Every structure is written in structure tokens, then in C-alpha cells.
Amino acid sequence: MKRHGYLFIIFSLSATISAFAQNKPLKLWYDKPGNRWEETLPLGNGRLGMMPDGGTNEDNITLNDITLWSGAPQDANNYEAYKSLPEIRRLLAEGKNDEAQALVDKNFICKGIGSGGVPFGCYQTLGNLQLKFNYADANAQVTNYKRELSLDNAVASASFQRGGVTYKREYFTSFGSDVSIIKLSADKPGQLNFSIDLSRPERATTIENKGCLEMTGQLPSGTSAGGMQYLAKVKARLTGGSLGHDGNVLVVKNATEVFIYLSAGTDFRGADFKKNVDAKLAAALKNNYAAEKAAHITQYQKLFKRVSVDLGTSTAPDGTTDKRLLTFHQNPNADKGLPVLFYQFGRYLSICSTRVGLLPPNLQGLWANQIQTPWNGDYHLDVNIQMNQWPVEVSNLSELNLPLAQLVKGMVEPGKRTAKAYYNADGWVAHVITNVWGFTEPGESASWGVTKAGSGWLCNNLWDHYAFSEDKKYLADIYPILKGSAQFYSSMLVKDAKTGWLVTSPSSSPENSFYLPNGKTASICVAPTIDNQIIRELFGNVITASKLLGKDGDFAKTLAAKLKLLPPAGQIGKDGSLMEWLEDYKQTDLQHRHVSHLYGLYPASLITPEGTPEWAEACKKTLEARGDDGPSWSIAYKLLFWARLHDGNRAYKLFTEIMKPTTRTDINYGAGGGIYPNLLSAGPPFQIDGNFGTTAGIAEMLIQSHAGFIELLPAVPDSWKASGQVKGVKARGNYTVNFSWLNGRVVSYKIISSLPRKVKVKINGQVKLVRTVKA
Numbered sequence: 001m002k003r004h005g006y007l008f009i010i011f012s013l014s015a016t017i018s019a020f021a022q023n024k025p026l027k028l029w030y031d032k033p034g035n036r037w038e039e040t041l042p043l044g045n046g047r048l049g050m051m052p053d054g055g056t057n058e059d060n061i062t063l064n065d066i067t068l069w070s071g072a073p074q075d076a077n078n079y080e081a082y083k084s085l086p087e088i089r090r091l092l093a094e095g096k097n098d099e100a101q102a103l104v105d106k107n108f109i110c111k112g113i114g115s116g117g118v119p120f121g122c123y124q125t126l127g128n129l130q131l132k133f134n135y136a137d138a139n140a141q142v143t144n145y146k147r148e149l150s151l152d153n154a155v156a157s158a159s160f161q162r163g164g165v166t167y168k169r170e171y172f173t174s175f176g177s178d179v180s181i182i183k184l185s186a187d188k189p190g191q192l193n194f195s196i197d198l199s200r201p202e203r204a205t206t207i208e209n210k211g212c213l214e215m216t217g218q219l220p221s222g223t224s225a226g227g228m229q230y231l232a233k234v235k236a237r238l239t240g241g242s243l244g245h246d247g248n249v250l251v252v253k254n255a256t257e258v259f260i261y262l263s264a265g266t267d268f269r270g271a272d273f274k275k276n277v278d279a280k281l282a283a284a285l286k287n288n289y290a291a292e293k294a295a296h297i298t299q300y301q302k303l304f305k306r307v308s309v310d311l312g313t314s315t316a317p318d319g320t321t322d323k324r325l326l327t328f329h330q331n332p333n334a335d336k337g338l339p340v341l342f343y344q345f346g347r348y349l350s351i352c353s354t355r356v357g358l359l360p361p362n363l364q365g366l367w368a369n370q371i372q373t374p375w376n377g378d379y380h381l382d383v384n385i386q387m388n389q390w391p392v393e394v395s396n397l398s399e400l401n402l403p404l405a406q407l408v409k410g411m412v413e414p415g416k417r418t419a420k421a422y423y424n425a426d427g428w429v430a431h432v433i434t435n436v437w438g439f440t441e442p443g444e445s446a447s448w449g450v451t452k453a454g455s456g457w458l459c460n461n462l463w464d465h466y467a468f469s470e471d472k473k474y475l476a477d478i479y480p481i482l483k484g485s486a487q488f489y490s491s492m493l494v495k496d497a498k499t500g501w502l503v504t505s506p507s508s509s510p511e512n513s514f515y516l517p518n519g520k521t522a523s524i525c526v527a528p529t530i531d532n533q534i535i536r537e538l539f540g541n542v543i544t545a546s547k548l549l550g551k552d553g554d555f556a557k558t559l560a561a562k563l564k565l566l567p568p569a570g571q572i573g574k575d576g577s578l579m580e581w582l583e584d585y586k587q588t589d590l591q592h593r594h595v596s597h598l599y600g601l602y603p604a605s606l607i608t609p610e611g612t613p614e615w616a617e618a619c620k621k622t623l624e625a626r627g628d629d630g631p632s633w634s635i636a637y638k639l640l641f642w643a644r645l646h647d648g649n650r651a652y653k654l655f656t657e658i659m660k661p662t663t664r665t666d667i668n669y670g671a672g673g674g675i676y677p678n679l680l681s682a683g684p685p686f687q688i689d690g691n692f693g694t695t696a697g698i699a700e701m702l703i704q705s706h707a708g709f710i711e712l713l714p715a716v717p718d719s720w721k722a723s724g725q726v727k728g729v730k731a732r733g734n735y736t737v738n739f740s741w742l743n744g745r746v747v748s749y750k751i752i753s754s755l756p757r758k759v760k761v762k763i764n765g766q767v768k769l770v771r772t773v774k775a
């Protein structure tokens with residue numbers, strides 16, 4: 001086998017490589033300007049954002065800075081709350097969940113208005129840059145219009161002819177000097193005439209100062225402290241022509257090329273923003289445009305070029321991205337390129353919406369065009385922020401998990417106050433929502449606000465970075481966070497009178513409710529399944545970490561003892577599905593968008609087809625009843641579940657569900673989902689977790705490593721079986737994996753690690769020990 005096998009691999013490898021050589025450039029493109037925000041092109045460099053619509057008469061460009069938040073740190077804890085616990089717990093033990101819920105609504109929520117305004121605050125747009133054009137011949141036709149976003153370079157562009165002149169524009173938020181840059185050019189001299197206006201719906205003063213626009217303002221804080229301050233500066237450099245101004249609007253006349261530089265910043269975390277804004281602008285202006293663009297592309301490609309995916313040959317006609325979405329939905333199997341484009345777009349959005357040392361992507365990544373962003377553009381902790389991070393490890397963008405660890409680190413001290421105030425417990429806790437100010441209190445309503453899985457769930461993301469990187473230094477750094485979270489759950493668990501199990505009380509399964517025997521509905525309960533799964537996983541991880549770090553042996557023993565007394569990770573209900581609650585309550589909404597009790601299947605590995613077949617079957621029952629609709633994030637989560645259940649065709653069906661074109665922007669909790677023409681995902685409205693969840697889902701169909709071995713093609717759909725190749729994806733244990741397949745069978749693979757070692761790999765249904773090759 002050895003000699004023959006070796007030869008077989010080389011042969012198939014070369015054949016496979018030649019089959020995939022012609023990878024096309026990865027881009028979104030359109031043959032008309034964007035007519036609404038959901039058609040603009042998202043650019044970002046992890047801090048700044050820019051979304052041009054590419055209009056020929058007017059180009060409206062939404063501007064963002066990921067740190068721009070209203071609100072301020074606050075203490076909305078009700079320090080009397082824990083005194084209500086005994087009564088709430090008595091009512092729950094007697095099955096009077098509705099009465100307990102009323103008491104929770106009275107005493108066990110946050111003080112003040114919570115997420116309904118400041119000081120909780122909101123992620124806000126930075127403003128709008130508007131370019132208004134004058135043309136010699138006002139009535140000339142625009143022809144050959146093309147607008148595109150290159151995922152290979154993170155550069156957007158637009159070009160068109162008008163009146164015999166070819167106009168071109170390029171836009172990028174530089175990964176080089178951290179400013180946003182726009183280049184405009186005409187192929188005939190002196191044809192560029194336009195004004196440059198920088199504005200914001202509120203709290204903004206724009207002045208023109210020696211050919212530079214300066215916009216400043218301060219956001220509301222809701223406390224006695226002043227709110228966040230910001231500054232944005234716009235400078236233009238011309239080839240030919242002249243630069244003047246009309247009041248606080250810059251005016252370009254008869255130029256051939258114009259380079260617009262936008263530098264912006266806030267005083268987030270006490271930053272010296274004015275100095276930073278000036279320094280970055282000066283540095284960028286020192287470079288010539290080509291050098292700046294080259295530096296930008298080099299920095300960006302360091303992350304983007306780590307992974308390539310090819311899912312076989314497409315038979316679909318080439319077309320603009322918005323038309324491609326339409327045809328894909330009608331005939332998904334023809335266009336093998338769109339799943340690749342959407343996957344790489346997800347990686348692009350990760351790289352553009354977060355940066356080491358700053359903030360993780362919020363509900364809209366960093367792209368927002370309003371003052372009051374839906375759900376405050378915050379960090380929802382009951383799936384949304386976690387989903388935003390799910391693609392980064394497997395898609396070889398591991399460092400982009402570090403901003404989340406930094407945000408969570410900032411929640412520990414406030415979380416300790418909340419743990420004391422509400423549970424008189426040790427450690428730290430957070431509930432359903434947080435912001436950039438370290439909010440950890442329960443939300444303002446019992447129906448959704450007292451879920452306490454949020455902080456434990458975040459610990460799963462933090463642990464995942466260790467599982468993939470095996471970075472011991474990082475583990476030592478996050479250990480106090482995980483230990484503090486385990487201390488909270490360990491000290492607030494109480495013995496359940498009926499079962500003797502250690503349970504969380506009060507709690508709720510995220511945003512879901514059930515019928516009580518008296519026909520009333522309630523959300524408040526004891527030990528919803530997700531709590532039991534998260535605590536079980538967290539205790540296990542803390543015990544492992546304490547061994548690896550040689551710390552807290554006694555505490556680890558305590559956790560090990562409590563682990564034995566926790567409710568099981570799953571229970572099967574009368575209807576054969578997995579129970580969402582400790583009791584087999586009747587659901588109020590069988591198609592509810594949250595499927596929190598399947599946390600054990602994904603992202604955790606408490607439920608697997610191999611290890612817990614009955615529970616896996618029960619999960620299928622639950623998913624069948626839940627259906628395939630919902631906000632994009634919910635459909636993406638179901639795709640991930642079916643991938644973990646190794647049903648590639650079902651996962652692919654959900655992918656086609658996600659890819660349905662939409663233009664809806666109304667806030668909608670139920671059925672909906674869809675993808676906008678710019679490939680951003682819809683709740684509706686725009687919510688980026690659908691993008692990230694689907695990107696993680698596509699990876700999960702191709703490679704898995706959560707069940708103690710690496711598995712190649714665990715959930716490949718028939719549509720992708722013919723042939724394919726993946727390079728540079730990651731597996732837990734810090735392995736990099738390349739592989740290719742033909743007719744659904746892996747024909748070549750390479751497992752790379754820093755030091756050669758042996759690893760268990762499941763290939764074509766067989767688990768074998770594979771020697772890795774050195775990186």
C-alpha cells in the first residue's frame with residue numbers, strides 16, 4: 001500500500017491541481033450604481049468603514065468608525081435584586097413560572113431604561129461624504145457603467161463613459177496608513193468638476209479650513225460625563241484644475257485626477273484622537289497613491305490569501321452579482337462559484353470589520369448608516385456576537401478572535417458587580433446584551449433579559465481560539481476570565497428539589513417561551529438546556545486549563561464534583577425531539593428562530609452522531625419541526641447543525657435558503673432572512689451574523705475537528721461532489737489542511753503543523769493516523 005499509495009497521491013494531486021488552476025478573481029460587480037444603502041459596497045480596515053454607491057451625478061459614501069458609540073459606562077445593577085431570589089426560586093420550584101416572571105420583571109431586571117437609550121448607547125454612523133458632479137454636457141448618456149468590489153484587493157471601483165470621457169473611481173479604507181482614500185480620474189484633461197460635502201444627521205459641525213474639511217462633534221452619554229468625541233478630516237489633492245470652497249463644501253474645478261483622503265477618529269478608550277487623525281492624514285499624504293494602494297493590498301492579502309476554495313466548474317452564465325443571486329436561487333447547482341464567493345466574502349468581512357487591539361464586529365460589523373442603528377448595533381450575547389466569530393478560526397484568521405477576548409476581559413469587573421447584585425455570587429456574569437461600555441446587567445424585560453448563558457457562551461469562543469492555536473500564553477491570559485465565569489455558575493447553582501440536579505434559577509432559554517399546565521405562557525424557568533450544556537462545557541474547559549497551567553487544583557476538583565450533579569446535556573421529549581427546557585413544556589412557537597438547546601451540537605461537541613446517536617436523532621426532530629426559515633442568522637445556525645449531523649444536502653438546501661434575494665429592511669423577528677444585492681445578509685434589516693454564520697457553515701461542510709479527530713468532507717452536498725479543492729483551512733490542534741476530491745472522495749490531502757506529529761484524520765469514512773508535514 002505504502003509505495004502504491006504514495007504514487008496514487010502524487011498522480012491525483014497533479015491532476016487535481018491542473019483541474020483547479022483557473023481560479024477566477026473574486027469580486028462583486030454591477031452594471032449600475034447603487035440605488036439604496038443595501039446596494040452600496042462595504043469597505044473596511046477593521047476600524048474605518050466606507051460604503052460608496054458609485055452614483056454618476058452624486059456619489060453618496062457612508063462613513064464609519066467602529067468605535068463611535070453614544071452612551072457611557074454606567075452602573076444599572078439593582079443591588080437589592082438578590083434578595084428576591086429565594087421567593088423567585090420558591091415560585092419556580094412550585095411550577096408558578098408566570099408568578100416568578102412577574103417578580104423578575106419587578107426586581108430582577110436592570111435599573112433605568114437599559115438598551116432603550118443612553119447611557120447604554122448605540123453604535124452610530126460617522127456620517128456621509130457626498131460628491132456632487134457637474135458635467136459640461138448635462139444631458140449626455142452614461143454608457144459602459146461598471147462597479148465592482150475586489151475581494152482579492154479590498155478595493156472598490158467604478159467606471160463609465162459620458163460625453164466621450166471615461167471616468168474612473170477607486171475606493172479603499174487603507175490597511176496601510178489607516179485612512180480612507182478615493183481616487184477619481186478622467187481620461188481627458190480638466191473634466192472633473194464636483195463638490196465635496198462632509199455631513200452627519202446630527203451633533204456635527206463641519207468647517208472648511210485651508211482646503212480641508214473638518215467635522216467634529218460629541219455624542220450623548222446619558223450621564224454627567226461628556227459623551228464620545230469624534231473628528232473627521234477630508235483633504236483633496238489634485239492633478240490639474242483648482243480646489244476652492246463654497247462655504248463648508250470643497251469645490252473641485254477642471255481637474256484630471258483627484259485624490260480624496262479621509263482621516264477620522266474618536267476618543268474611545270481615552271485615545272488622543274485629534275493627534276491621531278492629523279498624524280495619519282499627514283503620513284498618508286506623504287505617500288504617493290500607488291505606494292499607498294500597494295501597501296494596503298499587501299497588508300490585506302497577508303490575511304486574505306491564506307485560504308483558497310474551489311467547489312468545481314460552474315455552468316452558470318457570468319453575470320452581475322445581483323443577477324447571479326437571482327439565477328442561483330432558481331438553479332443552485334449550476335453556479336459552483338457563488339458559494340465560494342460568499343464564503344470568501346465572509347472572510348473579507350471579518351478582515352474588514354475587526355482589528356487586533358480594537359473591537360470585534362458588532363451586529364452590523366462596522367457598517368451603519370443611521371444614528372439609531374437597529375438593536376443599537378450592539379453586541380447581542382445569545383448567539384449573534386458569538387456567530388460573528390465562528391468562521392475566523394477554521395478560515396485561518398485566528399488573530400481576529402483576539403478583539404473579542406479583549407472586549408470580554410473588559411466585562412469581568414462590571415460582571416462581578418452584577419453577579420453580586422443579582423445572585424450574591426462569586427465570579428462574573430453577563431446576560432443578553434453588551435456594548436463598548438462593559439454592560440453586563442440583565443436586560444430590561446424578564447421575557448428575554450435574564451438569560452445568563454451569554455457570558456458562558458463567550459467563554460466558548462475564547463476557548464476555541466486556544467483549541468485551534470494551542471497558544472499557551474493566550475490560555476494563561478484568558479484563564480482568569482474562564483475561571484471567573486465558572487466561579488459564577490458554580491456559586492449560583494442550586495439543588496433542584498425534583499431531580500436533585502444542580503440547576504440555574506431563575507433563567508430562560510434565549511428569547512423563547514412555553515406554555516404552563518395552566519395555559520399561561522412564561523419564559524422564566526429553571527436550568528434551560530443551553531445553561532446545562534454551557535456550564536458542562538465550561539467546567540470541562542476550566543478543569544483542562546487548570547491542568548495545562550498547573551493552577552487551582554482544588555477549584556478544578558470542585559468543578560469536577562459539580563459536573564456529576566448537573567442535568568444531562570440532553571433530554572428527549574415525548575415527541576422524540578431534544579427538550580429545550582428541563583421540563584417537557586409545550587413550545588409557544590415551534591418555528592422559533594433561536595434553537596439554543598442545540599448548542600451542544602454546535603458550537604459545543606456534547607452531541608455528536610458518533611458519540612450520542614440518540615440525542616443527534618432528537619436534534620434532527622427538533623430541526624425538522626423548526627423548519628428552514630427565519631432571520632439569516634437562524635438559517636445559518638441550522639445549516640451548521642445539519643453539517644454537524646453530516647447531512648450535506650440538507651445543509652446545502654439551507655445555504656440556498658439563505659441566498660434568496662431580498663430588499664426588505666423592516667425589523668422582523670420571524671420568517672425573512674435573505675441576501676441584499678451587495679451580498680450582506682438580512683434579518684431583515686441588515687445584520688452581519690448571517691454572513692459570518694454561513695461562512696462558518698460552508699467551512700463546517702468541508703472540514704470538522706471538534707470530535708477528537710479531523711474529518712475531511714464531513715457534510716459535502718451532492719452539488720459539490722464532482723470535484724473540489726481547499727487550501728489553508730485550519731483544524732483544532734493548530735493544523736493547516738489542504739485537500740482535494742473527485743466524485744465525493746478525497747484524493748489528496750496534506751496536514752501541516754509547526755512540528756511533524758501524528759494526528760487522527762477521518763478520510764472517506766476511515767479514521768487513520770496521519771503524519772503531518774512541517775509548515
Ligand SMILES: C[C@@H]1O[C@@H](O)[C@@H](O)[C@H](O)[C@@H]1O
Pocket residue numbers: 363375380384511593594631633668669683687
Ligand atoms: C439582534 C437580534 O437579536 C436577537 O434578539 C434575535 O432574536 C433577533 O432575531 C435579532 O437577531
